[in-house]
Amino acid sequence: NQQFLLDNRPAGEAVASNFRLVSSETPPLQDGQVLVRHHYLSLDPYMRGRMNDSKSYTAPQPLGQVMLGGTVGEVVESRSPKFQPGDKVVSVGGWQLYGVVNADEPGALRKVDTSHVPLSYYLGAVGMPGVTAWYGLVKLIEPKAGETMVVSAATGAVGSAFAALAKARGCRTVGIAGGPDKCRYAVEELGFDACIDYKLHQDAASLSKALKAACPDGINGYFENVGGMVLDAVLPRMNAFGRIAVCGMIAGYDGKPMPLTYPALILTSRLKVQGFIVTEHLEVWPEALKELAALVATGKLHPRESVAEGLEAAPEAFLGLLKGKNFGKQLVKLI
Ligand code: NDP
Structure with missing residues (x-):
């Protein structure tokens, strides 16, 4: 071995x-x-x-x-x-x-x-990352048809499953990813309605402006994979009673300090912010895996x-x- x-x-x-x-x-x-x-x-x-x-x-x-x-x-x-x-x-x-x-x-x-x-x-897609997207979307964000959903690290294992699941629920789905190739792929292959290249933006204010254009009705649900500047840019665009599933903060994993975000906006927009660990919710795995396998089998999810x-x-x-x-x-x- x-x-x-x-x-x-x-x-x-x-x-x-x-x-x-x-x-x-x-x-x-x-x-x-x-x-x-x-x-x-x-x-x-x-x-x-x-x-x-x-x-x-x-x-x-x-x-x-x-x-x-x-x-x-x-x-x-x-x-x-x-x-x-x-x-x-x-x-x-x-x-x-x-x-x-x-x-x-x-x-x-x-x-x-x-x-x-x-x-x-x-x-x-039909494993731990897929179930992660499913849990955050279905159990924490609880999307309604017509609402706007945003996910960061949009083309990754979790993000791509999130897109298929949010589209299947009739949501406008917007991704945030790094670079033009990933953003093109997000829209053309993963079914995102729009994808924003965060690397084109120097600061949160500029990224937030791009989000405003991509989400004209504001954001109802945000699935957080990254943290830092991306979260700072999303928070001001959250609608009242918006829901945020805090899944990961990869921008801070490899030793870089993570900038503090705007807790005041969580209050003023009455947001529901919930962190979670997918392996602590084994009860949802069978249902989630069934839906994810069906999305793959029908070609709606081809990660x-x-x-x-x-x-x-x-x-x-x-x-x-x-x-x-x-x-x-x-x-x-x-x-
Ligand atoms: P991905 O396949 O999405 O790969 C990671 C991606 O993160 C990269 O491709 C990159 O995308 C982005 N990234 C990396 N470094 C940075 C950085 N410094 N700033 C911004 N973006 C960065 O990984 P997964 O889909 O497996 O995981 C996504 C997130 O979900 C992670 O935060 C992970 O920890 C979390 N997670 C949490 C679970 C839970 O139970 N809570 C379970 C599983 C995953 P780009 O080039 O677009 O920036």
Whole structure:
């Protein structure tokens, strides 16, 4: 087996030498265990937070252990009656080629159907990021047809699923993304009604003006993935009784200080602002995954993927994700 361990913690920005590649023997299987050959590893922004040794909603990634991460792959050996060699499965296998999973642990290993949904999508649109978009939109923003919805990091794994879900509910859907290619793709391929390139704007006031033009009736729901200047630009455009799902603040993950935003506007516009962690709402996953799979199967959601080749490419691809170099769901192809 080959594995990436977290070797040391970042001081400021994360760097490739925070990770260490090692080889090891896969231990023999115990009763109830399954050996999975990983085909794809998911790289996700939350991994950056876990590299720090600071207080958060989960414990930090321990040093010297395999980096945590979602994986999809195939069962190659099984000592569990629930899984057979050849089964396609989703697990949290980590940054490694093979994973040993205790099949009886609830949620540890899930069989998936790849007849209508490609295996890799179970790490993106029909997986954790898709459910994240679903939870924030459906349960927190509670959109009504005709309302205006805005999402930042619009072409990413979460943002692209958000667009399909908001359009399916009859909303005007506006994205914020970095660069002309991503914005064109957002409108032409993902179905956004408009997309604003935040990189064209030096400050929040200028970005806010562009938002006003793209959202002539104001904003009823905002799905926050970025924070910083983008949130500062959106808040003044929120309508009274608007709802904000605070999903992520990636602008502040890699050691940069995050500018304080306008809490006064939350008061004066009587906004409902709610943070959430998708893995704490397992009850919605079946319903959300069903809708997302149907959107994929009917061609209404065809997310883009950025695929890095080989396990050795994982650190650079991950550091790129934190700088917006990915274009769509970031994966590492392991086989
Ligand atoms: P994406 O696929 O959207 O990739 C990250 C994107 O963020 C980049 O492509 C880039 O897009 C943007 N970005 C990166 N750095 C910056 C920066 N400094 N300033 C502004 N934008 C930046 O990732 P995901 O869809 O997987 O995740 C999106 C967000 O959702 C993240 O904040 C993540 O932490 C959060 N999340 C939260 C969950 C929860 O349970 N609360 C669960 C899953 C995800 P661009 O080039 O357009 O700027």
